[in-house]
Amino acid sequence: MLERLSDRDKRAMKIGLICAAGVVFVWLGAKWVGHWRQARRSLAEINAKLEIIGVDKTRQTALASIVPVFEMPQKEETQKFLFRNKLNEQLKQAGINSKPLQVLPAGKPRQDGYRMLRLKCSAKCKFGQVLDFLAKLNENPYLVGVEEMRLRCDAKNREDVELDLTVSTFVR
Amino acid sequence: MHDEKPNAKSVKLAPDRNIRGWRTAVAISQEAGRLNAVAVQRQAGKFEILWAKSCEGNQSKLGSFAAECGLPIDQPPNVSVGGGIDGDRVVVAGFNSAAVAFYRLWVPAIKEKDIEAVVRLQAETLLPLSAEQVELTWRLGRTRDGEVAVTVAAARKERLQEFVENVRGFGPAKILLDYEGIVKAWQTFFGGDLNEGDAAVVNMGARSTQVCLVEDGRLSNAAVVDIGADELLEGGGAGEQTEATEGFARDVASVLKLFGCAEPGELPVFVLSDGGDAMEGIVSSLKSAGLDARESPPLLEQLQAEGGISAEELYGYRVPIGLAMMGLEAGTELNLFEQLYRPFKEEEKKHWAYSLKAAGAIAAVTLALLVIVSYAVDAASPGAIEKRLKAAVSDADISALVQRQKLIKTVAAERPDLLEVLNYISSSGSKGILLDSVQFKKGQAVSITGQVDNPDLLYKFQESLLTKKGVKEVEIQNAAKDPKGDKFKFTITFHYKNFTKKGTGISGISGI
Numbered sequence: 001m002l003e004r005l006s007d008r009d010k011r012a013m014k015i016g017l018i019c020a021a022g023v024v025f026v027w028l029g030a031k032w033v034g035h036w037r038q039a040r041r042s043l044a045e046i047n048a049k050l051e052i053i054g055v056d057k058t059r060q061t062a063l064a065s066i067v068p069v070f071e072m073p074q075k076e077e078t079q080k081f082l083f084r085n086k087l088n089e090q091l092k093q094a095g096i097n098s099k100p101l102q103v104l105p106a107g108k109p110r111q112d113g114y115r116m117l118r119l120k121c122s123a124k125c126k127f128g129q130v131l132d133f134l135a136k137l138n139e140n141p142y143l144v145g146v147e148e149m150r151l152r153c154d155a156k157n158r159e160d161v162e163l164d165l166t167v168s169t170f171v172r
Numbered sequence: 173m174h175d176e177k178p179n180a181k182s183v184k185l186a187p188d189r190n191i192r193g194w195r196t197a198v199a200i201s202q203e204a205g206r207l208n209a210v211a212v213q214r215q216a217g218k219f220e221i222l223w224a225k226s227c228e229g230n231q232s233k234l235g236s237f238a239a240e241c242g243l244p245i246d247q248p249p250n251v252s253v254g255g256g257i258d259g260d261r262v263v264v265a266g267f268n269s270a271a272v273a274f275y276r277l278w279v280p281a282i283k284e285k286d287i288e289a290v291v292r293l294q295a296e297t298l299l300p301l302s303a304e305q306v307e308l309t310w311r312l313g314r315t316r317d318g319e320v321a322v323t324v325a326a327a328r329k330e331r332l333q334e335f336v337e338n339v340r341g342f343g344p345a346k347i348l349l350d351y352e353g354i355v356k357a358w359q360t361f362f363g364g365d366l367n368e369g370d371a372a373v374v375n376m377g378a379r380s381t382q383v384c385l386v387e388d389g390r391l392s393n394a395a396v397v398d399i400g401a402d403e404l405l406e407g408g409g410a411g412e413q414t415e416a417t418e419g420f421a422r423d424v425a426s427v428l429k430l431f432g433c434a435e436p437g438e439l440p441v442f443v444l445s446d447g448g449d450a451m452e453g454i455v456s457s458l459k460s461a462g463l464d465a466r467e468s469p470p471l472l473e474q475l476q477a478e479g480g481i482s483a484e485e486l487y488g489y490r491v492p493i494g495l496a497m498m499g500l501e502a503g504t505e506l507n508l509f510e511q512l513y514r515p516f517k518e519e520e521k522k523h524w525a526y527s528l529k530a531a532g533a534i535a536a537v538t539l540a541l542l543v544i545v546s547y548a549v550d551a552a553s554p555g556a557i558e559k560r561l562k563a564a565v566s567d568a569d570i571s572a573l574v575q576r577q578k579l580i581k582t583v584a585a586e587r588p589d590l591l592e593v594l595n596y597i598s599s600s601g602s603k604g605i606l607l608d609s610v611q612f613k614k615g616q617a618v619s620i621t622g623q624v625d626n627p628d629l630l631y632k633f634q635e636s637l638l639t640k641k642g643v644k645e646v647e648i649q650n651a652a653k654d655p656k657g658d659k660f661k662f663t664i665t666f667h668y669k670n671f672t673k674k675g676t677g678i679s680g681i682s683g684i
Binding site for chain 2: 036045050053062066072112130135138147149150151158168
């Protein structure tokens, strides 16, 4: 049958076949490229996760020096007591007799969904006790940070100081 | 055919076809002021002359003559038709051996690479010129009594270079000595019988005669007699003994002695002939001189040509025909041009890996492999990583881990080191400075109030604070003398890392 076809017909058939092959190739190629893109997206997401989890040793050490212990935030009712109790314990350990700790209302939710709850304490103590307290403050697993601190020395005995401290924690 | 006049006149003996699978050789030679060219085709062991051309001229006209013969001139090496070898056609140029000196040596039968040094040493003692001026080539012959015969051909380098310049334009694949072409033509078309052993082949030119010694079917020595057909046939009829014919016979006998024959008659002498009476007479005169002379007329049945070919035509083109035959065969020719001329095809003979196509194909395959491997890695990696992570911790754990890690980083960014701040203040001060209060609040500069004996101490305190890591913008806000005493009261503010910058507030900015 092919022998009966003229050269022109054969050429037309060849071009047609090439075009058909081209269409199939483009169709399969597009699917393939799409799949590849999807795979790359998945890989990028996983890499981002891994980057968060697997910080390098130097950064890990730096983080551990700032946040040696950490507990995930609980609901406000739970978290504020946990935080208050631990802070109170740390004050006592440092020998600071503070006035009753005052819980300030939690703020608006942050971008990560957590709210910040602050705790205020006032005390008269020795300057050395303040240093002891600050040195061990990072061991509070609920602490986020010191928001405010005021130290006033006693005019007569400069070792005595008045301490006003506001510390924060995250609550869910 | 060989009577053609100056402007190359061609005689077409068969259609110029060039069918793949056949091999065609085009040979051009120069002899006695004439340039001859033939195209010979081999088909199933038989030979056919496609065309033959001839014109008057010397070797300086070789290029233009080649062009008239249809050979492309000055084509680059990658041109597939024309010069050199193109798969179907090989072009051969014949060098007139009158300018070549032949020597026959006997050297010990040692290794071939060692023989080279011995041959060169011996040949250089025979050469009339210094080794730098001469190009030589050699070929091993038969071995006898622990010695091997060596045929040495030598010529002035300058003449060879001149010839190369004349033929380079059409780029012949081979440049051969025309004496070798004579021997080949004798063997193939003039009844040369190799079974008879050694022989001398006499090729008569117009003004000189070449005598070639043939051993084992190959040229092993050659000499020229300065008497040619013009002189021999002048004034004498066929078969008549003249002074010239007698002198010629004597010269040929001398050449045979030079070739090592003790007696003139011990070596058969074949005189190439066009079958005419004149040659018969010359052969008779050689016989009369005691030589074993025989006439070698052309054997026309060995060669095909459209429209037939005459004995005169075959005789007239015997040299280029012999050269063309050699071009069609791979042989061990005496190649005087080995160091002087490299044919196009040899330059082309590079490893396949160096070709552009091969490099392109390798690059394409590599690229395709790169794409496939990249895809495979990208496609497989997420699954593999997730699988490994899941093997270590559960899905929920991974999320919790990620969240916890994020939060730890956030907390670290929210946590100023107040112990460090107090340490900076304490270490920057000196005796004479009494601090009244220190105040830190996120988003506001750290504020220190106190008393100092004199302002100099205050300035030192400020400068010292500035050297501390993370402390910036240390400012003395006010410093005034206490009206109740001698001391100066002051307030100093400074920024600590990013915690005290405005806008940091409670949310804080990374301090690490």
